[in-house]
Amino acid sequence: MFRAGSSGTVQIRPVSAIQVEKLTQRFGAVAAVDDVWLDIADGEFMVLLGPSGCGKSTLLRMIAGLLPPTEGRVLIDGVDVTHAPPQGRDLAMVFQSYALYPHLSVARNIGFPLRARDMPKRAIEAKVADVAAALDLAALLDRRPRELSGGQRQRVALGRALVRDPGAFLMDEPLSNLDAKLRAGTRAELSALHDRLGATFVYVTHDQIEAMTMATRIALLNNGRLEQVGTPEQVYDEPASTFVAEFLGTPPMNLLDVTLRSGVATAPGVTVRLDLPDRDLILGVRPEHLQLTTGDEAMLRGHVTRVENLGSEEVAICAVGAATVRVRARRPIGPRAGDTVALRADRFHLHLFHPETGRRLVPLTHQEISCVS
């Protein structure tokens, strides 16, 4: 891949593909990362997404070489680097804490990777000036990290990663210390940066908005295991498990335990026609896909317990039998607390999950249903 360098010459930018095979990290009896296989293509923006403690940061640290895996391999461009130290992997990392060296100025922080590579002083200064100009840090080069705001520190951490054209960028929740407004702006900047550099990004976050907005693909982790890997559209539109369905979306997908008999799935307050063999299953439908209805096509019947105002939209929280169902629509949504409601959704907006494993059920043929493993 090529890119116009700062001096106007064309440089060959190394871009790394990262493969993770059977990667496992055990701390005592606990498997923080458990048998993870992942192919990250060169130039991809891969987001490792999951709740706190799901093992996403541990996975990133193993890719970085900061933590030796208990089992499995890490390959960069096909080369096994499992036992290589971080210095030998040509990866740059942005830490959640930014880890800016507190005793060094901004210029020395950004120039640190070049100094570690014994680049001549003059060349370091030129490169640091380039990066600082691109990140709007030129006026801050003589400051110490403690004299910077959160957003400025974040940019310095990014600058330190950018300065040496690494094969891939690893980012561990780099936006989590910024306020909401700054985070939204920085998201767009990071995406633009990825488009411009064409480099491989591996980005850890627990924030579904960051994942949905920036990722080319998302790897969702739960309890150290991969739940699903796919584009933001795939993981949102076709969640592979109830965990994914509940993790993505605000509010999350409504999940109802239903019993399917003679082509009708039922539960208290639920009546849905499904042309499928008899079985128990979990029926899922996203809050924005539920519509108020009056006719016979009602799938869910219940009453509104509360209406939440989100500004542009409202969420009606409804009791359907013993279950809680959320409906999201433009404000005003209509019914108020206490009103009875009938709800419907289009057939293609219904998701089916296995009642025990929680995995997505997809029709293999017209009338057959099987568990996707």
Added chain:
Amino acid sequence: MTILAELPTPAPTRAAAPVARPSFAARIRRAAPPYLYLAPALVLLVVWTYRPLAQAVRLSFHTWNLLPTSPITEVGLANYERLLSTPDLGASVWRTVLMVLGILPFSLVIPVVVGLVAARVRGRIYQAMIFAPMLVAPVAAAAVWQWLLDPGAGAVNRVLGVRANWLHDTDLALLTIIVVTGWHIVGFAVLVVSAGLSGINPDYADAAAMDGASRGRITRWITLPLLSPTMAFLVLMTVLLSAQWTFPLIDTLTQGGPSDATTNIYYLLWDYGFHSYDAGLGAAAGVIFFVGFGLIAVGVVALSDRVSHHDD
């Protein structure tokens, strides 16, 4: 035509109630607790530190032989004049400087090296082992060292295969005191360095490794600069306290000898006051050392603030 009016900002909905001023007794009750909590410590400080200090200053302008029955006579600055005119003071200050310089390897260099190496080792046993000498009372340690350093049958001479008179040779006595004091404090200093190292966020070393720095460079460029507050603290401790650390060993092993070779400033002060029974001269020496160390402390603190980097 429509007229546009500016929306007013939210106004207080109720008038603020006037605040009643609490009574004098109520204000005292509210303000008193912090002072009461501080009182025991303040009383102890006054009784055991400030009062003796004031008495020492007063005594330095008097002459007295420590006998309760003999008079305390005012002599003005005579004690100071006498003190500054004897060569003893300068010589003991110089020997104290040598002791500080001799102890620094034990209180700074060895602990930093041991701390950096030990940081890669798991477990706390080694820390306990290296800290153990600090738990031994100096006087008890001195008795054992006296036995080990015996010129005839001592283990040190036998192990080294020499016949040195470690404690009573003017060329060796100061070195011996330095080494024994160093042995005594090195464990404490290692513990301080370990605490300092564990206070450094491991992310810095990780980040430096990602940035391509070798282990040696991470130590030189990241770890040591971030350890500088700890090192400054150890230097300060060594400069201010070496004379005190060595005192019990000097008193038990050499009594300042041979021919004053191990007489440091505090042993000189002790000698004036409690061997020569010249309380005024001892007090004058005490006041001078107090002022001198005060100035040194201010200087070292200012210097360490300048050179050390704090991890925030």
